[in-house]
Amino acid sequence: MxxxxxxxxxxxxxxxxxxxxxxxxxxxxxxxxxxxxxxxxxxxxxxxxxxxxxxxxxxxxxxxxxxxxxxxxxxxxDSFYVIGLDVGPKDIKTILTDLNGKVLKFQERVLFSPMTNHKLLDIMKAEIQQIMDPYSEEEDKIIGIGVGMHGVVDVEQGLSLYAPNLNLRNIPIKEELETRFNRTVKVENDAKALALGEVWFGNGNGAESVVAVNIGNGIGAGIVVDGKLFHGENFIAGEIGHMTIDMGGKQCTCGNYGCLQTLAAGPAIAEKAQKEVAIGRDSVLREMADHDLEKIDGKMVYEGALQGDDLCVQVLKSTGIYLGIGLTNLIHLMNPKLIIIGGGVSNAGDFLMDSLKETVQKKALTEAAKHTDIRVSKLGNKATAIGAVSLLLVELFQ
Missing domain, CATH: 1.10.10.10 (Winged helix-like DNA-binding domain superfamily/Winged helix DNA-binding domain)
Known part of the structure; x- marks a missing residue:
């Protein structure tokens, strides 16, 4: 189209x-x-x-x-389709949906570093083309492309200003994709896209003020007020992963010290577990990783917790406490009706959520704030891509 x-x-x-x-x-x-x-x-x-x-x-x-x-x-x-991309630090997820957000096609591709602007754009174009190919006879039904991009995005220009985990700047996503596919392209930060997707199709449906927190290799939040995304003056609203939690803490990829994501994102979970095993803590992780501690990742820690491994359970619990501190700060600033947790780390479920909610209940100012509704995303690993689709649907329906 x-x-x-x-x-x-x-x-x-x-x-x-x-x-x-x-x-x-x-x-x-x-x-x-x-x-x-x-x-x-x-x-x-x-x-x-x-x-x-x-x-x-x-x-x-x-x-x-x-x-x-x-x-x-x-x-x-099913009269029209929308393509959505979730461009994360580690992979690209691409979906094709109908106007009700029903996923008709899904594919995933791993990103290898080092990455360049040109290489990333080429991969995005190839993924879009691949998902379009089976629909060549219905190509006119594809009304547009939404992109949820990690990092800071200039929404008006559709420009990725800074993708910290890929160490890339000023990627002209909208311009390149519109030129290649001759379709409307909307580009948004991945956590903000996640928030919009939750409001349209997920746990946020019907809520007026929602914050969706995307916890994976980094941590970001999307803020929806009265059904609309809040961007801030320079598009960095919601960068809660770079909220300072420990001034004497580890240096973050952004250059500051003690950011929330150095304590509670996927790599931080893996690093905590690796250090504990390295100093001799008893854990199933040693065998799971074939005694190569660098193989330990967040997913492995969760699998260990499922087996009842004390170290794994403890690491996820401490991660939940740090997240709870970050979310308490967020509640005191925004006071949203609902907070939705998405991204890969959210798969840890109760191992994480129990200590997270306990921390909020201990630290939030008022009784109502202590019981802020905090839920895990129901859209799973497609949440951000579905959110990217929602970027087009907002334009169409509102």
Whole structure:
């Protein structure tokens, strides 16, 4: 689908009719007119345009309230597709979904260092092309591409300003992908994309203020207020991984010392476990790693905890405490209704969450703050890619 067509579809959405159908369908034309205070002829004209564009379709007939049964309207979810990319420090996940966020295709590719801007863009283009190839006869149905990129992103220009874990700067993602694929491209920080995905399709659905925390090789947060992402003045709102927790702590990739992610991200979990095993602590990790301690990673620590290994359980518990301190600071600053934990480290589940919640309950100021709703993402390892898809859907439906 050409970029102009996407703009046309957006213009059809100059009022709330499309979103009304998305949220409340099946719904009748008369009900839309009643709820939106638009005149029935206006509703009928716009509905006809939306049906002609393929965005919505008529479904079953509704209950009669005296007279003819009304024809109900729903989103025509499989009429269009969206591509979403999660570009992390270690891999790229690419998905293709329908308009309801249903994942139709998923693929993953490992990134090897050292990486350059040119090499990363080439890999992204290859992944997008690969996911498009089976849909060559339906290519016009692919309305756009969303990218969740780790690090600091200039959303207006679609530019990756700084990807710290890849040590890259000023990657023109939007410009390169729009030129190559001639489709609308939206680029966002990965944690912010995760937050939006949770609001649209995950645990954040319906909540007005949500913070989604992405904990993997780094830690970032996406802040949603009144359904909209909050970016801050220079696009760094939510960089809680670089909140200083221990001034005398280890140096972070950002150059500062004692950042939260030096204490609680995936590499920190692995490093803590490696050090303890190296000084002689008894653990199943030694055998799991074939006595090569550098092989110990966060996933292995979780697997050890599942086997009841004391060291692994202790490492994850201490990680939860540090995260709890970081989230308490976040609660005191933002006071969100809901905090959602996503990213690879969130797979540790209760080993992490129990001590995290206990820490918040000990340290938060008020009784209500102590019981802030904190949940694990239900979108799993596709959460950020689904969030990247949501970047396009926000444009379309809101």
């Amino acid at each position: 050409q970029r102009g067509t996407f703009q046309l579809m957006k213009s059809l959405n100059r009022n709330i009719i499309l979103n009304k159908i998305r949220l409340e369908g099946p719904i009748s034309r008369a009900q839309i007119a009643k709820d939106t205070k638009l005149t029935p002829p206006t509703v009928s004209t716009i509905v006809k345009e939306l049906i002609d564009s393929g965005m919505i379709k008529e479904s079953e007939q509704g209950e009669s309230k005296g007279g003819r049964k009304p024809t109900m309207l729903i989103i025509n979810a």
